Amino acid sequence: MSAVIVVHGGAWSIPEHLAEASVDGVKAAARAGSSVLLGGGSALDAVEAAVRALEDNSVFNAGHGATLNIDGEVELDAIIMDGRTLACGAVSSVKNIANPVTLARAVMEKTEHVMLTGRGANQFAESVGVAAVPPEALVSEYERKEWQKHKTYVTGVEEDFSSRWAHDTVGAVAVDRAGNVACATSTGGIRNKMVGRVGDSPVIGCGGYADNSIGAVSCTGHGESILKVTLARLILSHVEQGKSVEESSRLSLQHMADRVRGSGGSIAVSPSGEWAATFTTTRMAWAAVDQEGLWYGLDPNDRFQETLSQ
Known part of the structure; x- marks a missing residue:
């Protein structure tokens, strides 16, 4: 069986001055994940490696370069899920962890819980040796300037994700040579969000889901809308009914638009290696590596x- 990885850098109206860097970033992340798979690594290892690469790239709204809340602070959310066992780990409202996807994996592997939040997540990080960084180290100069420009939170979904100043999530899905699937999603959320706001990204079945019997999905877009329709699980429910991953993604995103006026995107992969990258926003940076090369x-x-x- 051939291995496949797909990554996204967020579905939003990516401006021209960020377009090339966004594409370069997702391509590099896909290569990082593919390198893990080609070396015999698991889908879980691959999605973590890919998302870490995106978190370390200040072009994206995750880890370094994350958007700021209304108080000018970084609050990060992440999830990772193993389709072989349905094991899952997530963190939310984390302020000083550079790679929250790795902390989410530690929650999955070293606790009996699925999600830890805020102070508790940071205490756990310290207890397992996940290094903290100064919160200001995660704030890019670009994001600080954008936050200063837009201190009033815009509540309209279309304004948020069709505007030039919205920013969004990163994620990865993969299937390895053994047929195991995995997903990971990480975000800084919406710029000028309320303190403590958590969107879809760390919520199982919404920001991501992985099940060896169906496939894996990572979502991006307006978090409140994605939560309302449980987008990741909705996509996989269509796959369960025999639809392709591409059609399942398109139908689910259209449903979200029709029901709650939400826009966004998703990446999906099946255990057989079928994959799709789909979005209803103006743009979404994505990349995939399969047996035919890099897309x-x-x-x-x-x-x-x-x-x-x-």
Whole structure:
């Protein structure tokens, strides 16, 4: 069985000055995840590696470069899920962890819980040796300037995710050579969000879901809308009914638009290696590596291909 990884850098109206860097970033993350898979690593290892690469890239709204809440602080959310066992770990409202996806994995592997939040998540991080960083180290100069420009939170869904100043989530899904699937999603949330606001990203079945019997999904977009329709699990429910991952993604995103006026995107992969990257926002940076090479896109109908260097 061939291994596949798909990553996204967020579904929103990505401005031209961030377009090239966004595409380069998702391509690099896909290569990082693919390298793990080609080395015999698990889907779980691959999605963690890919999302860590995105968290470390200040172009994206996760880890370094995350958006700021109304008080000008970073609050990070992340989830990771193993489709083989349905084991899952998540963290929310974490302020000083550079790679929350790795902390989420520690929650999955070293506790009996699924999600830890805020102070408790940070206490747990310290207890298992996940290093803290100064909160200001996660704030990019670009994000600080954008936060100063837009100190009033805009509540309209269309304004949020079709505007030039919205920013969004990162994620990855993968299937390894053994047929195991996994997902991971990480975000800084919505700029100028209320303190303590948590969106879909760390919530199982919403920001992500993985099950070896169906597939894996990572979602991006307006968190409150995604929560209302449990988007990740909705996509996989269509797959269970025999639809392709692409059709399942498209139908579910359309349902979210029809029911709650929500826009966003998703990436999905099946245990057989079928994959899709779908979005209803103006743009979504995505990349995938399968047996045919590296694929990537930004605008609707984009599907460019590169040969992977050996």
